Amino acid sequence: xxxxxxxxxxxxxxxxxxxxxxxxxxxxxxxxxxxxxxxxxxxxxxxxxxxxxxxxxxxxxxxxxxxxxxxxxxxxxxxxxxxxxxxxxxxxxxxxxxxxxxxxxxxxxxxxxxxxxxxxxxxxxxxxxxxxxxxxxxxxxxxxxxxxxxxxxxxxxxxxxxxxxxxxxxxxxxxxxxxxxxxxxxxxxxxxxxxxxxxxxxxxxxxxxxxxxxxxxxxxxxxxxxx
Amino acid sequence: xxxxxxxxxxxxxxxxxxxxxxxxxxxxxxxxxxxxxxxxxxxxxxxxxxxxxxxxxxxxxxxxxxxxxxxxxxxxxxxxxx
Numbered sequence: 001x002x003x004x005x006x007x008x009x010x011x012x013x014x015x016x017x018x019x020x021x022x023x024x025x026x027x028x029x030x031x032x033x034x035x036x037x038x039x040x041x042x043x044x045x046x047x048x049x050x051x052x053x054x055x056x057x058x059x060x061x062x063x064x065x066x067x068x069x070x071x072x073x074x075x076x077x078x079x080x081x082x083x084x085x086x087x088x089x090x091x092x093x094x095x096x097x098x099x100x101x102x103x104x105x106x107x108x109x110x111x112x113x114x115x116x117x118x119x120x121x122x123x124x125x126x127x128x129x130x131x132x133x134x135x136x137x138x139x140x141x142x143x144x145x146x147x148x149x150x151x152x153x154x155x156x157x158x159x160x161x162x163x164x165x166x167x168x169x170x171x172x173x174x175x176x177x178x179x180x181x182x183x184x185x186x187x188x189x190x191x192x193x194x195x196x197x198x199x200x201x202x203x204x205x206x207x208x209x210x211x212x213x214x215x216x217x218x219x220x221x222x223x224x225x226x227x
Numbered sequence: 228x229x230x231x232x233x234x235x236x237x238x239x240x241x242x243x244x245x246x247x248x249x250x251x252x253x254x255x256x257x258x259x260x261x262x263x264x265x266x267x268x269x270x271x272x273x274x275x276x277x278x279x280x281x282x283x284x285x286x287x288x289x290x291x292x293x294x295x296x297x298x299x300x301x302x303x304x305x306x307x308x309x
Contacts (some may be wrong), residue, residue: 058296065293094296101298103237106244148241148299174244 001220003029004042006068013049013085013197020197021046024213032068039071043220044081047072047088049141049195059102059144060090069095081125081216082189086142089181089191098184098191099157100149106174110143114205115194116168117180121161124183125219126190129211136208138194140172145193147175147182160185165192229274229282230309235295235302236267270294279306 165181181192196209
């Protein structure tokens, strides 16, 4: 399974994503500079966290128009797995691949912490190795993770199983319905504010992120095996 | 040449955490009469266009594509010859 990690000016979790893939899965991964349009050779794309384009205008708003995003949109439309983490989530929202938008955290602070979450939907390619309603811990580090969508969209998300992760305990940013991660309707694009790539081995304080990567690989292997 | 002054605001249905914090500070400064504060953005854009209709169309397009996020924001603008 070949992974691409697009790198924008200001990305800072790109290496963490690469290490997670090589450490957990031992699969090949390439950094792809934001000027590259063609991502056809990759099976999955992980849009990393950071501060692409300095978060100017709105987080993710400028990265969304990078050439590499044409490849990301194409991959998503072909049913390939696209995972957006933190700023990567914001970029996928701006690109229209994921619903909602991020507001500034309700307490206005940048929050860096280990956050308890619950896996709301474990039937996705990204979450199948978790149990339903499993309690997990992942690091968060963001100032604009206050997920917002209108009532109509929220109903749709609930009905379609697109709410994938929720914060447990105190909500770290004020997001609607404690939402921490959502998928697209088809389930092949996932965005979440917490960082699974920073929770893959014991010394990191949690290994709960590893299952997201093993889930993705298992999905791909089963898909290839079935073909 | 035209100058567009574009104002992007959070939709009234969207809570504005920055506005709420600034309201709190204004209250502690003694401005008890302040009932609400909303924070938005102002952008000045200079456009070369043959007429104000064309300039206005361009501004609309750039607001919809980039300058405002329709999920949480609204925009309006004023156009003047520059």
